Amino acid sequence: MLSLTKGRYQVRFAETPGDVRAAQELRTLAFRGQADAPLDADDFDAICTHVLVEDRRDGALVCCFRFLPLSAGSEIGRSYSAQYYELSALQNFEGPMVEMGRFCIHPDRRDPDILRVAWGAMTAHVEEAGVELLFGCSSFHGTDAARYRDAFAMLKERHLAPKRWLPRVKAPKVFRYAQRLRRKPDVKQAMLGMPPLLRTYLMMGGWVSDHAVVDDHMNTLHVFTGLEIRAIPPARRRLLRAAAG
Template sequence: MTIPLQQACYRARFATSEADLLACQQLRHLCFFGHPGRDADKFDVDCRHLMVTDVAGHLVATLRLFEAANGAQAAAGYAGQHYDLSGFAQMTRPMIEIGRFCVAPDVMHADVSRTAWAALARLVDAGNVGMLFGCTSLTGTDPARYGQAMQCLIRNHLGPREYLPGIKSSNVTKLSDVPVTGTHPLPPLMRSYLAMGGWVGDHLVTDPRMKTMHVFTCLDVDAVPPARARALRTLAQALALP
């Protein structure tokens, strides 16, 4: 599927070949590990991989989508291995897990992220998706460097009690236990979720292999502020789906 954004210099499409998937995995490795390589895991085969390319066809961003028919199936994705998602079991609308969202380090243009979100908006509307969710990565493994940001999340952005993921991993830090010292900002992806009304879980999970931490992040599509929803749909109208 090709999703050209007419007013910008970027295009979005799904990976359709092994070469496409390899390009996505190589960009992921560069972004998350900081050097060339291939980031691949068992979840790739069950996901669709969205690619954002420039006018020359170079890959500048990627993310993968695990599409669950309902809340009971959501636990089968990547997030489900780190978080207890049994609170989602009664949800009947489709859900999409967004994973491995990354932008090439040498690309700073805001239209890259806007192109990806516009493509997601079309997919959400087309599939009557009720929730977007995923694990938002934080650089490093020291929660204290994000201390003030974690306090902000606790005060303003904790999810509904009935949906909060339970603890499943052994490498966990409760947000409430993070010292209020560090001033490192939240990553752009999490800020995007929060600006649209998203919420977070109450604990961080450390990933020693990737040398990162992540927090469960969720966006109830129906809770997106009306003005933001209109802006997303206006942008999505620029996408020509075949």
């Protein structure tokens, strides 16, 4: 059972329908920009483990995400990501996997410790469960790819998935940035445009699909993101373990 306390924040698994509802309400606010929008809920909520990051001072939910454990790549078709990406290459992955999805931080919270604590919780779970691949969809806000051209150029230049795992196109509407972009990235602009979650994946050696899915329903562009645990640099692994300790 996950239980982690760091400074003013505590992390725990959702235990009740009310906990899951609170996560859905935070997702609605974070993804759709208003609390009274249609509730962000789907069928995967019933089969996932939900992780809550709360402020110990007032009990407020400041961050949430969900895990879907898979025994190996042979189960990749059960994942949320498989709705949008052709993932047959990953069927050959032999180790345990976890899909991490619906990650969000309350839009009024700017404390970088929230992300650090969340990654500490992920690290604790990954190590306890012997997970070998962490994956999911990393989202850019909005569907205008031009806003993120330097970020996508950097993904193309430095962070594309190995060919043996490369997702192929499945969604009807995609931005094939690896084919279309011919620019060198402006590193500063690229990092400014990179979502914090994706930036953290990349710092640990993560990789991405060669195209972004245009998700009009969620008003996002997202890339498939994978992180092979054994590829995390030792120094970065020590930092994550310290956050999880």
